[in-house]
Amino acid sequence: MNVNKGFATLVALCASVFVVGTSEYLIAGLLPQVGADLHVPIGTAGQAVTAYALGVVVGGPIVALVTARLPRKGLAVGLMLLFAAGSAISAAAPSFGLLLVGRVVSSLSHAAFLALALVTATRVVPAEKTGSAIATVASGFTVATLLGVPLGALLGQSAGWRAPFVALTALALAGAVLLAAVLPRQAAPSTRPRDEIRVVTRRPVVLAIATTAVGFSGVATVFTYIAPLLTRVSGFSAAMVSGLLLAYGAGSFLGNLTAGKLTDRSMSATVRGVFGGLTGTLLLVPFAVVWQPTAVVAVLVLGLLATATIAPLQGLILHHAGAAPTLAVAVNVGAFNLGAAAGSVIGGAIVAAGALRWTGLAGAALSLIGLALTYLVLPRTRTSTQDAEREAPVAA
Numbered sequence: 001m002n003v004n005k006g007f008a009t010l011v012a013l014c015a016s017v018f019v020v021g022t023s024e025y026l027i028a029g030l031l032p033q034v035g036a037d038l039h040v041p042i043g044t045a046g047q048a049v050t051a052y053a054l055g056v057v058v059g060g061p062i063v064a065l066v067t068a069r070l071p072r073k074g075l076a077v078g079l080m081l082l083f084a085a086g087s088a089i090s091a092a093a094p095s096f097g098l099l100l101v102g103r104v105v106s107s108l109s110h111a112a113f114l115a116l117a118l119v120t121a122t123r124v125v126p127a128e129k130t131g132s133a134i135a136t137v138a139s140g141f142t143v144a145t146l147l148g149v150p151l152g153a154l155l156g157q158s159a160g161w162r163a164p165f166v167a168l169t170a171l172a173l174a175g176a177v178l179l180a181a182v183l184p185r186q187a188a189p190s191t192r193p194r195d196e197i198r199v200v201t202r203r204p205v206v207l208a209i210a211t212t213a214v215g216f217s218g219v220a221t222v223f224t225y226i227a228p229l230l231t232r233v234s235g236f237s238a239a240m241v242s243g244l245l246l247a248y249g250a251g252s253f254l255g256n257l258t259a260g261k262l263t264d265r266s267m268s269a270t271v272r273g274v275f276g277g278l279t280g281t282l283l284l285v286p287f288a289v290v291w292q293p294t295a296v297v298a299v300l301v302l303g304l305l306a307t308a309t310i311a312p313l314q315g316l317i318l319h320h321a322g323a324a325p326t327l328a329v330a331v332n333v334g335a336f337n338l339g340a341a342a343g344s345v346i347g348g349a350i351v352a353a354g355a356l357r358w359t360g361l362a363g364a365a366l367s368l369i370g371l372a373l374t375y376l377v378l379p380r381t382r383t384s385t386q387d388a389e390r391e392a393p394v395a396a
Contacts, residue, residue, distance in 0.1 A: 006124040008182045010136050013117040016080055016175040017140030020110055022148030023087065023168055024052060027103070029153035033161040038096040051100045052107040053341060057334040059104070060111020064330035067112065068196050073183045076116055077176050079109040084172035091165035102165075115329035118314055124184065128264055130318070135260020135311040142256050142307050146249030189326075196327035204320040205328050207377045212313045212335040213342065215275055215370025219306045220343025221363040222282060225351055226299070233357050234295040244299050251303025259308035263315050268378040271312035275371035278305045282367055285360030310336075316377055 027034065027048050035045040067075050086106030093099035121133040152164040199205060222229070230236045230244060262270040281301050288298035314332060321328040343366070347359045 005182070005184065009124045009184065010121055010133060012175075012178045012182045013121055013137045014140040016076075016172075016179060017114060017117055017137055018144050018148060019080075019140075019168060019171045019175050020083055020113055021141035021144030022152055023083070023106055024056075024110065025049075025145070025149050026152040026156075026164055026168075027052075027161075029149065030156045030161040030164070033156060034096075034099070037161065038093075038099065040096045044096070048096075048099055048103050052103045052110075053337050055104045055107025056110045056337045059108040060115075060334055061327055061330045063108050063112040064115050064327050065193050065196055068191060068193050068324075068326055069189055072116065072120060072186045072189075073179070076113065076120070076179050076183055079113040079116065080172050080176040080179060082106075083109040083113070084169050084176065087165050087169040087172055091162045091169060111330040111333040112326075114333045115326050118329055119318070119325050120183070120186075122318060123186070131263025131267065131270075131311045131315055132257075132260040134263070134314050134318075135257050138260075138307070138310045138314070139253060139256055141310075142249065142253040146246070146253060189324075191324040195324040199321050199324045200328045200331055202320060204377055205317060207373055208313065208316040208320060209328070209332050209335045211271075211316070211370050211373040211377060212309070212332050213339040214366055214373065215278070215309055215313070216336050216339030217343035217346065218278060218282060218363040218366030218370065219302070219309075220340040221347040221350075221366060222285060222302070222343075222359045223306065224340075224344040225347050225356060225359055228351075229289055229356055229359070230295065230299070233289045234292055236292065236295070244296065248299050248303035248306075251300050252307040255304035255306065255308040256310055258304075260311040263311045267312050267315045267319065268374070271309070271316065271374050271378070272371060274305055274308045274312065275367055275374060277301075278309075278367040279364050279371060281305060282360045282364035285363070286358050289357065316374075320377075 028046075031042050031045045031048075034040075034048065035042045038045070063079075070078075083106050086102050086104070086109070089102030089105060090099055091102075093102055117137050118134055121137045122130040125133040152167070155167065156164045200209075226248075227241050227245070230241045231238065236244065259270055259274060262273075281298065285298050285302070288294040314329065317328050317332045318325050343363070346362055346366075350356070350359050350362055
C-alpha cells in the first residue's frame with residue numbers, strides 16, 4: 001500500500017478510537033449532574049459506567065463474531081454509526097433507563113471497532129512495523145484519557161451533561177465520514193465464525209488474554225485510588241494532584257508509542273520488560289509516596305509503563321491468532337476492561353481495610369503473575385517479532 005495512504009488510514013483509525021475512548025470514562029465525571037437531572041441517586045447513576053463496561057466485555061465479542069465475514073471498510077463505518085446512535089440516545093434520554101440503553105448501544109461498537117481498527121492497522125504497514133501501528137491506533141485511547149475525558153467533563157459542567165454526548169455524536173459521524181473516505185477497500189474475510197471461536201480457544205491465545213486481564217488489573221489496583229493516595233499519604237494539594245495526573249497521562253501517551261517501536265524489535269522482550277518494570281514500580285509505590293519528590297517520580301514512571309502493555313499484548317494476540325484474529329482481539333479489549341474492573345475491586349477492598357498506602361503491593365503481585373504468564377505464552381525470547389513468528393508458527 002502507498003505510504004501516504006497507510007498513514008492516512010492510521011490517522012483516521014486513531015481519531016475514531018479517540019472518540020470511542022472518550023465515551024468510556026466521560027460519564028464518570030458527570031454522575032452528580034446525571035443523577036440530579038434524571039432523579040436517581042449517584043450510586044445508581046454510576047451503573048451507567050457499569051453498563052458500558054459490561055457491553056464492552058460481553059457484547060463486543062458477540063458483535064465481532066456476528067460481523068466476522070462482513071467487508072472491513074463497511075463494517076468500520078457501520079460500527080461508528082452505531083456508536084453515534086448510542087451517543088445520540090444518551091444525549092436525548094428522558095429517563096435513566098433510556099440513558100442505559102444509549103450507553104449499551106455505544107458500548108457494543110467499542111470492542112468490535114477497536115479490534116477491527118487494530119487488525120486493519122497491522123495490514124496497512126509492513127510486517128516489521130506492526131507494533132508501531134498498534135501503538136499509533138491505541139494512542140487514541142491515551143489521548144482520550146489525557147484530553148478527551150477532562151475536556152468533555154468541562155463541557156458538561158458548563159453546558160450540562162447532555163452536551164458532551166451531543167459532541168460525541170457529531171464527532172462519531174465525522175469519524176464515519178473520514179473512515180469512508182480513507183479506508184482501503186478490502187475483501188470480506190473468508191474465515192467463518194467457528195474459525196474465530198477456534199482461534200480464541202487456543203491455549204496461547206487464552207494465556208495471552210489472561211495475561212492482559214491479570215497484568216492490567218495490577219495497574220488499576222493502584223491507579224483507581226491514586227488521587228486519595230497522593231493527597232492523604234503524600235500530602236499533595238488537589239491542584240497538584242491534577243497536574244500529576246496530567247503528567248501521568250502524557251507519560252502514558254509516550255510510553256505507549258515507545259513500546260510500539262520496541263515491540264517491532266522484540267515482542268517478548270518488550271512485554272516482559274514492561275511487566276518487570278511495572279512489578280518493581282508498583283512494589284516501590286508504598287515507600288515512594290511518603291516523600292513528595294519520590295512520589296512524583298513513581299507517578300511518572302507508572303504513567304510511562306501503564307499503557308506500554310497495549311502494543312506487545314495485542315501483538316501477542318495477533319501473533320497467535322493467525323488468519324482469524326478479530327474475535328480474539330475483541331476479547332482481549334474486553335480483558336483490559338475486565339482487568340480495570342478487577343483491579344478497582346481489589347484496590348477498593350484494600351482501601352476499605354484502611355491500607356490505602358499499600359495498594360501497590362497487591363498491584364505488584366498481579367503484575368508479577370502477568371510477567372510469569374508471558375513465559376507460558378512466549379516460552380523463548382527471540383531477537384525480533386519475525387523470528388518469534390518463525391519459531392512458533394500458529395497451528396490449527
